[in-house]
Amino acid sequence: xxxxxxxxxxxxxxxxxxxxxxxxxxxxxxxxxxxxxxxxxxxxxxxxxxxxxxxxxxxxxxxxxxxxxxxxxxxxxxxxxxxxxxxxxxxxxxxxxxxxxxxxxxxxxxxxxxxxxxxxxxxxxxxxxxxxxxxxxxxxxxxxxxxxxxxxxxxxxxxxxxxxxxxxxxxxxxxxxxxxxxxxxxxxxxxxxxxxxxxxxxxxxxxxxxxxxxxxxxxxxxxxxxxxxxxxxxxxxxxxxxxxxxxxxxxxxxxxxxxxxxxxxxxxxxxxxxxxxxxxxxxxxxxxxxxxxxxxxxxxxxxxxxxxxxxxxxxxxxxxxxxxxxxxxxxxxxxxxxxxxxxxxxxxxxxxxxxxxxxxxxxxxxxxxxxxxxxxxxxxxxxxxxxxxxxxxxxxxxxxxxxxxxxxxxxxxxxxxxxxxxxxxxxxxxxxxxxxxxxxxxxxxxxxxxxxxxxxxxxxxxxxxxxxxxxxxxxxxxxxxxxxxxxxxxxxxxxxxxxxxxxxxxxxxxxxx
Amino acid sequence: xxxxxxxxxxxxxxxxxxxxxxxxxxxxxxxxxxxxxxxxxxxxxxxxxxxxxxxxxxxxxxxxxxxxxxxxxxxxxxxxxxxxxxxxxxxxxxxxxxxxxxxxxxxxxxxxxxxxxxxxxxxxxxxxxxxxxxxxxxxxxxxxxxxxxxxxxxxxxxxxxxxxxxxxxxxxxxxxxxxxxxxxxxxxxxxxxxxxxxxxxxxxxxxxxxxxxxxxxxxxxxxxxxxxxxxxxxxxxxxxxxxxxxxxxxx
Numbered sequence: 108x109x110x111x112x113x114x115x116x117x118x119x120x121x122x123x124x125x126x127x128x129x130x131x132x133x134x135x136x137x138x139x140x141x142x143x144x145x146x147x148x149x150x151x152x153x154x155x156x157x158x159x160x161x162x163x164x165x166x167x168x169x170x171x172x173x174x175x176x177x178x179x180x181x182x183x184x185x186x187x188x189x190x191x192x193x194x195x196x197x198x199x200x201x202x203x204x205x206x207x208x209x210x211x212x213x214x215x216x217x218x219x220x221x222x223x224x225x226x227x228x229x230x231x232x233x234x235x236x237x238x239x240x241x242x243x244x245x246x247x248x249x250x251x252x253x254x255x256x257x258x259x260x261x262x263x264x265x266x267x268x269x270x271x272x273x274x275x276x277x278x279x280x281x282x283x284x285x286x287x288x289x290x291x292x293x294x295x296x297x298x299x300x301x302x303x304x305x306x307x308x309x310x311x312x313x314x315x316x317x318x319x320x321x322x323x324x325x326x327x328x329x330x331x332x333x334x335x336x337x338x339x340x341x342x343x344x345x346x347x348x349x350x351x352x353x354x355x356x357x358x359x360x361x362x363x364x365x366x367x368x369x370x371x372x373x374x375x376x377x378x379x380x381x382x383x384x385x386x387x388x389x390x391x392x393x394x395x396x397x398x399x400x401x402x403x404x405x406x407x408x409x410x411x412x413x414x415x416x417x418x419x420x421x422x423x424x425x426x427x428x429x430x431x432x433x434x435x436x437x438x439x440x441x442x443x444x445x446x447x448x449x450x451x452x453x454x455x456x457x458x459x460x461x462x463x464x465x466x467x468x469x470x471x472x473x474x475x476x477x478x479x480x481x482x483x484x485x486x487x488x489x490x491x492x493x494x495x496x497x498x499x500x501x502x503x504x505x506x507x508x509x510x511x512x513x514x515x516x517x518x519x520x521x522x523x524x525x526x527x528x529x530x531x532x533x534x535x536x537x538x539x540x541x542x543x544x545x546x547x548x549x550x551x552x553x554x555x556x557x558x559x560x561x562x563x564x565x566x567x568x569x570x571x572x573x574x575x576x577x578x579x580x581x582x583x584x585x586x587x588x589x590x591x592x593x594x595x596x597x598x599x600x601x602x603x604x605x606x607x608x609x610x611x612x613x614x615x616x617x618x619x620x
Numbered sequence: 621x622x623x624x625x626x627x628x629x630x631x632x633x634x635x636x637x638x639x640x641x642x643x644x645x646x647x648x649x650x651x652x653x654x655x656x657x658x659x660x661x662x663x664x665x666x667x668x669x670x671x672x673x674x675x676x677x678x679x680x681x682x683x684x685x686x687x688x689x690x691x692x693x694x695x696x697x698x699x700x701x702x703x704x705x706x707x708x709x710x711x712x713x714x715x716x717x718x719x720x721x722x723x724x725x726x727x728x729x730x731x732x733x734x735x736x737x738x739x740x741x742x743x744x745x746x747x748x749x750x751x752x753x754x755x756x757x758x759x760x761x762x763x764x765x766x767x768x769x770x771x772x773x774x775x776x777x778x779x780x781x782x783x784x785x786x787x788x789x790x791x792x793x794x795x796x797x798x799x800x801x802x803x804x805x806x807x808x809x810x811x812x813x814x815x816x817x818x819x820x821x822x823x824x825x826x827x828x829x830x831x832x833x834x835x836x837x838x839x840x841x842x843x844x845x846x847x848x849x850x851x852x853x854x855x856x857x858x859x860x861x862x863x864x865x866x867x868x869x870x871x
Contacts, residue, residue: 493725521719526817
């Protein structure tokens with residue numbers, strides 16, 4: 108008898124396992140295990156739902172960048188108080204629980220779910236019925252102040268918050284109420300229609316001292332219909348003219364959808380840099396959450412811009428901006444925020460701070476906050492940089508231009524011949540030194556509790572909870588009875604370990620995305 | 621006018637009277653019965669506010685616009701006061717500027733610009749005022765200095781140097797003109813509302829108030845109270861001193 112037996116050969120997996128985390132099933136949203144793996148110089152999340160199978164999504168197009176970014180970490184700062192106890196584990200205990208690793212430096216209060224646009228990229232679920240009451244708003248503001256003491260920023264969002272009937276009353280409470288002075292900047296997330304079309308509103312907005320956090324996705328016709336559902340280019344440009352005319356401090360917020368407006372990243376950045384009123388630009392690669400985002404693309408897992416891709420596109424499209432200028436913001440998880448600060452020189456060119464400051468000091472100055480503040484760490488960083496540059500510079504070289512520009516800035520800012528209030532100093536600093544942020548929200552495909560645990564961008568609810576943004580958007584928003592009165596509250600349902608074992612199948616089966 | 625005030629009948633010249641600290645000094649002087657002349661340059665509405673504060677006490681007041689960096693200006697303003705009121709009893713050198721730039725970026729022009737007002741103008745004003753004070757064998761000069769003039773604190777080097785120079789002038793001049801009945805003193809001011817506070821970054825102000833035994837910055841009138849006493853006839857033995865007025869921050 109001639110029996111030929113092939114020797115069994117053990118096979119390597121096609122990807123290197125890097126770390127273990129928890130995520131959710133994109134279909135049923137149940138909490139499941141997830142692996143972060145490396146393959147072909149890219150990073151992927153792989154996960155398996157007992158009911159819906161295997162999922163894989165690319166989370167970083169540059170493995171080297173990703174692995175290096177994990178070293179950008181600082182001990183988080185705890186809030187003054189937590190709202191929930193640890194009972195079921197992340198992400199089931201949100202609010203913030205005692206295991207959350209960071210305080211909230213970028214809180215959001217959604218004051219309505221009413222909007223006159225139905226954006227295909229919208230990450231929320233507007234039901235056009237909810238308007239926060241003044242009492243609820245006060246409770247929310249009181250909650251976040253009790254947890255944080257002081258805040259660099261507070262963002263009012265919606266819906267479209269400018270459509271709220273008590274919009275200015277809410278703003279007045281923040282700016283002049285019992286917590287006056289504790290919130291440095293009040294930002295209003297808006298599409299800009301009321302600023303563009305209602306002069307009285309725009310003037311009152313300016314007088315109130317608020318910042319416009321303006322959705323601004325494109326500089327050309329034809330893009331807004333795809334991602335906002337209607338052509339808005341004329342309105343956006345009119346809004347920009349009003350912002351310039353009234354000198355309204357502004358944050359430009361482009362939502363970037365791969366293939367739709369990702370070719371405009373460089374142009375959008377240059378546009379913002381050229382405006383004195385723009386203090387920062389916050390680029391948000393689109394996340395597939397919400398009533399819009401859920402259905403935006405037939406293959407959400409494949410339709411995404413990872414952080415290194417955004418860096419690369421900006422480098423390619425500007426020609427002068429290097430991807431290395433971006434660094435993860437140490438206050439959050441490195442995959443959530445990257446940033447750079449650009450200083451405008453006397454000849455109108457911009458030089459990134461990381462090009463001439465000590466990078467360790469730079470990261471320290473950025474630690475545990477979203478904005479650079481004029482504190483001792485920043486002063487020491489600038490003084491050391493100036494001294495270093497001065498000691499090595501030669502007349503006529505770029506170092507000398509930077510030094511002359513810094514001196515010019517200091518002389519016009521801290522000079523008794525032209526005394527400025529602290530707010531005026533901040534505005535001058537913002538006009539001269541602009542921040543570029545990339546803020547990557549997560550959706551059900553790439554949700555990673557490791558990132559959630561260090562989230563510093565949270566929704567403040569009137570019931571006293573402070574919910575990490577991506578946790579709320581993916582797991583709690585559709586159960587929030589303010590928007591969905593009939594919804595069942597979220598009941599934490601950790602996946603039983605035994606059922607997980609039974610359900611394990613071979614990789615590649617199931618709903619490969 | 622307050623006939624029995626600390627400074628009743630005194631003829632006083634305060635430089636930089638339209639600024640926050642200057643107004644506080646002028647106001648207390650007026651309250652104590654002095655005729656107050658002050659110089660200002662640049663901000664007419666602030667000048668009007670100081671003038672109104674002085675006249676509120678029924679006192680005669682002179683507001684003189686002058687760029688004290690111009691060499692002839694010192695003699696001109698002193699003469700103007702002397703001609704109108706028949707003499708000058710007290711000179712308060714308060715006008716000063718500051719800018720927050722690090723040492724390595726300070727160039728000759730920045731230094732000259734700042735020293736011109738903070739030191740040379742004070743020097744020239746002292747000289748112009750002393751001619752009459754020596755003749756009348758009586759006078760008081762109060763120079764407004766800064767805690768930066770004598771202590772190692774964060775602050776622009778050229779500003780600290782100008783205040784150090786002013787304090788040197790105060791001590792030596794006190795020795796030289798004391799025999800003629802003229803007392804020269806300086807007040808090393810901490811951080812006060814108004815004044816040069818705008819040149820001090822917020823975190824430095826916080827460090828100051830954290831270290832201050834009274835946990836606050838000073839009010840201009842509080843500086844005025846000390847200056848009023850130094851300028852008065854009640855001060856008969858304090859000369860050549862630099863008095864720290866900082867709420868116990870560095871004392």
